[in-house]
Amino acid sequence: MNGLFHQRLKQLARRAGAALLAHGLVGLEKESLRITASGQIAKTAHPEGLGSALTHPYITTDYSEALLEFITPAYADGLATLEFLDEIHRCVYRHLAPEEILLVTSMPIGFARDDDIPIARYGNSNLGRMKHIYRVGLSYRYGRAMQAIAGIHYNYSVAEGLWPILQDIFADDRPPREFQAAAYFALIRNLKRYGWLLLYLFGASPVVSRAFLECRGGIPVGFALLAPDTYGLPYATSLRMSDIGYKNPAQAELYISCNTLEEYADGLCRAIETPYPPYQAIGVKVDGDYRQLNANLLQIENEYYSLVRPKQPTEPGERPTLALRRRGVKYVEVRALDLNPYEPLGIDLQAIYFLEAFLLYCLLEHSPPQTPSESQAIQANLLATARRGRDPKLSLVRADRAVPLRAWAEEIFTALLPLCELLDDSLPSKPYRASLEFHRQRLLNSELTPSARLLAQLQASGQSFARFALKKSQEHAAYFRGRPLPQDRLAWFAGISRRSLEEQRRIEAEDRLSFDEFLQNYFSHTCRSQT
Template sequence: MSLNFNQRLAVFEQQSQSLEGFGRGIEREALRVTPDGGLSQNSHPYAFGSALCHSTITTDYAEGLLEFITPVAKDVDQLFAYLNDVHHYAAKNLENNETLWPISMPCFINNEDSVELAQFGSSNVGKMKTAYRQGLKNRYGSMMQVIAGVHYNFSFPDGFWDAWAKANQSPLTGKEAQSAGYMGLIRNYLRFGWVIPYLFGASPALCKSFLQGKKTHFKFKETGSGTIYLPYATSLRMSDLGYTSSAQSSLDICYNSLDNYIGSVRKALTQKNSDFVHLGIKENDEYIQLNDNVLQIENELYASIRAKRVQKEGETPLQALDARGIEYVEIRSLDVNPFSEVGITEEQVNFLDLFLTWCAMTPSESISKLQSQHFSENLNKVVTEGRRPNLMLEIDGKEQNVAAWGDWLTGQLKELAVVMDKESASDRYQNAIAHIAPRFASPELTSSARILETLKEGDLDNGRLALNLSKTYKEKLIKQNYQVWSDAFFENEKIISEKKQKEIEESDNLDFDGYLQNYFLNAQKK
């Protein structure tokens, strides 16, 4: 007989050090914008070194889309010290009076051609990164690709998996127990991950220029002079307008085991798409996409959560997972928080720690294809109308409204918070859930509602609000002090990153065609 929640909680409470020493990392994306709120047309700032090799500052899709990356931290205060320091340095060294866009949906963009793809130098690996982005542009358009988010990377200590095996009465040990446990977490995140955009989604509105004249089935309302919104939306970034792909809707990615997951993603990497086949691979001898499969590479799989493992040189993400199992999970459903100068708050991180631990502890049955579709429908409902009164969600055959699901979930999270606070000798988790839980019954307290109320009350444009915030935050970031790093650290990292890029470029011994051929041949190996 399987243990109930309280029995499982007791196992973790008794197992020393199973609920402390979490590994945490943050990747925050932010557009560089001009003083009038347009997308920067300038190259990656000189002070930031090589986007290909820098350890903390790179670019994502576009040359103007910065990405800040923290090292792994075992302490939340240390995590935010890293994040604040990289923002402080960036704010001081932005050129041409540029600022960082503090929301997920893009600034005013005149047309898609004004979005320059990120450049990574003349090496084969650098060219592949840009060619991959060219493929994304040709497949989905550039507007979708300049939406910004915050990714949260999270791992448990080894002791957690010993407790997990005991609580699950499982004979698995080592990396097998760890991978099975993380896959269970992922399945529960697919079931209940809608709570993240509900609570923290902050993109209920967008600039009309984002649509570029395209038709949409959404019945938008207007405010200001060029802002459109959905009255009950939480995260348009996560909607069909945002970071989704209709081409991937037919994929049957299976999360019932690590082997199932790897096999289903490998299948997607070889599955053809008629539209992409029609597009072609080269035009005037230049790559317009890496290949004509549904996924060019693993990174193109759009998902709200990913299983991850640090790769060795020459490995693909799937090969790393196959060889050594899951090391951590990446949460990808967080909007940039416009109420924070670094895009996320400590309270959010504390809630994520709590919620992800609950997802791993709680029984997690296999998910059928029909259930997977159901969970996707729940997520789509929440991102477009999550604050609608009495919105109903069905999970594993049970239908309740958002408030009822939230009440049930927070009841268990509050119990878990007490145990986790004992482990950490603090009250951070109890404080986080106490402050956040009321949002389930009172949607006006959510981030999206607060943003929308600000826009409607002042008849403001999304862009004007964001631009004002970006200038305020830049001043605030410049005034703060370093907590961990220094100017000398970043100046040295610039030099090191440029040296690494030069070494990579000088070590190439194949032309780009040969490099890609070898890459995809190697990627097929297990």
């Protein structure tokens, strides 16, 4: 921490920029696994009433045909974001089979073998086949169980009108787009530095089912039987974000610099273009069937797993790195959040407010460049918090020194207080200050965190994790099914679904290249090109 943050905050408080602070845009992407009423992963196809998973703007699939993904528009009002997410759920439940519900936990249940998890399909177009084969490649590389894990992505962009004021306060004379990219990357570096706090506060996956671990190679050293057929670590916060979750060995050694946009894009390009012998051994096209898109460290940019990503919407056929180089950073995607099984939407308004304040803190705080050694320390801090975050004796590494997690977190909360007061300046209900205090109670008493609540409930009830997850999912399914959407909103969603199916058919009809030619053409547009 240093005084630069407080100086910048004071300057914002003296200027009209203070009124713009709370007008950043917030969007959510939420994944949920479709399961049956008996707790098994759904084997049915993506419901036709939900439109095309390839082209629907709000309802798609992630890795599995059963892993739904809901995408909200970005709103300046977090409540509006949650209301749209609520509408998506109510629409989806209108079209799910009566015996299917949505799993409300991040860690999956309902399968005994990897092959029980169906890979998502997107139709017969070249684009649809590419999306499917990319997922086939993930199954060969990492197994399907890892890809069935669900989470929430929090998308945030700074209010457009705030950028000129920030550029003046930062005393930066670069062209506006370059300044914005640099500022977003400063935010990203700090979010990586302090992201362990999000795992502590919002982690809700301290345990996993035995079946999941068996699909991932067996019960890891140190894991204990904490409930029937349920293993975990007593102080864990987010096993989803640990080394048994959404991680892989090949990327453990991969260093992608987030010091500048160019370094970040170059690092991704190198990984996409670098052959990796274990993946070469899998083969790319074997006996006429594709096993993966290529045999490199990354098939495409999306395969890079990170706590946070810079994002720029892509044009048709455009690679994400090219979009960043051409148009800069549009928003950041925070990928650290577990589904909260105690909330029907998986997230609540308190979290929305806290995350917005936290990201603004990461933007305004001093953010020096990161070195590979600091990056290693950051990863160690994240892993330690994921596995032992509620351990009162846990210390993390900061500037090559050990610092207790709670003491470091208290520093961040202290810095957040004047920022939340500024955000609340024109809001009678003072929601940012209330959210800060709500989450500070989780810091003072770790038993209030979702991870501790879940573990305590399992141990008090004698339930397995799978049984707990199924029961909570049934409760939330009844909540949504008991609140059907009004006819006009159902008709609105139905129109979008219908048009998405028409768009998929159009894409399929307009394909002129063979898939081999399409793939060659896609990768011939190097991600290093800027035009």
